[in-house]
Amino acid sequence: MKKVRFMLAVLLMSIGFGSSVSAQADVLESALQGAHRTPEFVLRDQYRHPLETLKFFGVEPEMTVVEIWPGKGWYTEILAPQLQTGTLYAAHFPTGMGVAFYDDYHEQFVKKLAEHPNVYVQVVMASFDPKRNELTVPDGRADQVLTFRNVHNWLRSESEANAFALFYKALKPGGVLGVVEHRALEGTDWETMKTSGYMTEQYVIDLAEKAGFVLEEKSEINRNAKDVKAHPKGVWTLPPTLRLKNLDRNKYVTIGESDRMTLKFRKPE
Numbered sequence: 001m002k003k004v005r006f007m008l009a010v011l012l013m014s015i016g017f018g019s020s021v022s023a024q025a026d027v028l029e030s031a032l033q034g035a036h037r038t039p040e041f042v043l044r045d046q047y048r049h050p051l052e053t054l055k056f057f058g059v060e061p062e063m064t065v066v067e068i069w070p071g072k073g074w075y076t077e078i079l080a081p082q083l084q085t086g087t088l089y090a091a092h093f094p095t096g097m098g099v100a101f102y103d104d105y106h107e108q109f110v111k112k113l114a115e116h117p118n119v120y121v122q123v124v125m126a127s128f129d130p131k132r133n134e135l136t137v138p139d140g141r142a143d144q145v146l147t148f149r150n151v152h153n154w155l156r157s158e159s160e161a162n163a164f165a166l167f168y169k170a171l172k173p174g175g176v177l178g179v180v181e182h183r184a185l186e187g188t189d190w191e192t193m194k195t196s197g198y199m200t201e202q203y204v205i206d207l208a209e210k211a212g213f214v215l216e217e218k219s220e221i222n223r224n225a226k227d228v229k230a231h232p233k234g235v236w237t238l239p240p241t242l243r244l245k246n247l248d249r250n251k252y253v254t255i256g257e258s259d260r261m262t263l264k265f266r267k268p269e
């Protein structure tokens with residue numbers, strides 16, 4: 001009888017877990033189909049696989065999530081409506097630094113939030129500047145810190161180690177760091193990584209582990225086998241930047257966006 005009861009309990013738990021996963025997928029699908037999404041952003045879904053990526057990281061509606069350098073809000077458009085009962089810290093560029101690029105993107109982002117207040121009600125603005133060791137979110141509060149195609153920027157300013165130390169500080173014990181980054185061929189030297197925008201998986205893993213994180217899982221969700229990673233203008237040769245403009249445009253459009261690593265780290269309990 002005890003064995004039967006135990007098996008019944010396990011069955012009920014598995015049904016509940018399955019329902020939770022299904023509900024999570026439904027919320028994500030709804031966010032992806034939302035009328036608030038920017039049409040040209042939607043075109044990038046085929047390369048960035050947001051549904052699969054956020055499921056892999058384990059984002060859930062009640063979580064406190066920090067999105068690092070959201071730019072114009074590509075992932076924010078999906079994350080914000082998903083975090084229905086949670087909080088999304090948008091750790092954007094610092095302003096008032098005399099960097100026009102930072103100020104312009106920050107202004108565009110704030111304007112986006114104001115245009116759809118019901119969608120972005122869970123968003124809290126914050127600032128991230130690894131060169132100044134600044135991440136203006138509460139220490140030890142976040143369930144997840146997520147960064148999409150940003151690590152190469154910190155490499156260029158040689159502040160990448162600071163960035164990962166700040167992520168570690170922001171997360172609660174057991175919290176997740178999710179990283180998506182342009183992937184270089186293993187063995188690529190530091191200078192080439194710095195100028196091309198592609199980074200080796202091992203370099204990123206080493207950064208995280210030195211900050212105290214444990215690598216939990218890798219995924220090939222954002223792999224692109226067409227990307228040979230040897231382009232005249234580095235990763236910016238490919239869509240969406242297409243830095244060569246019309247020169248060999250069809251060739252690079254056919255390749256699509258870059259080959260990317262997708263890594264899930266955890267802060268030890």
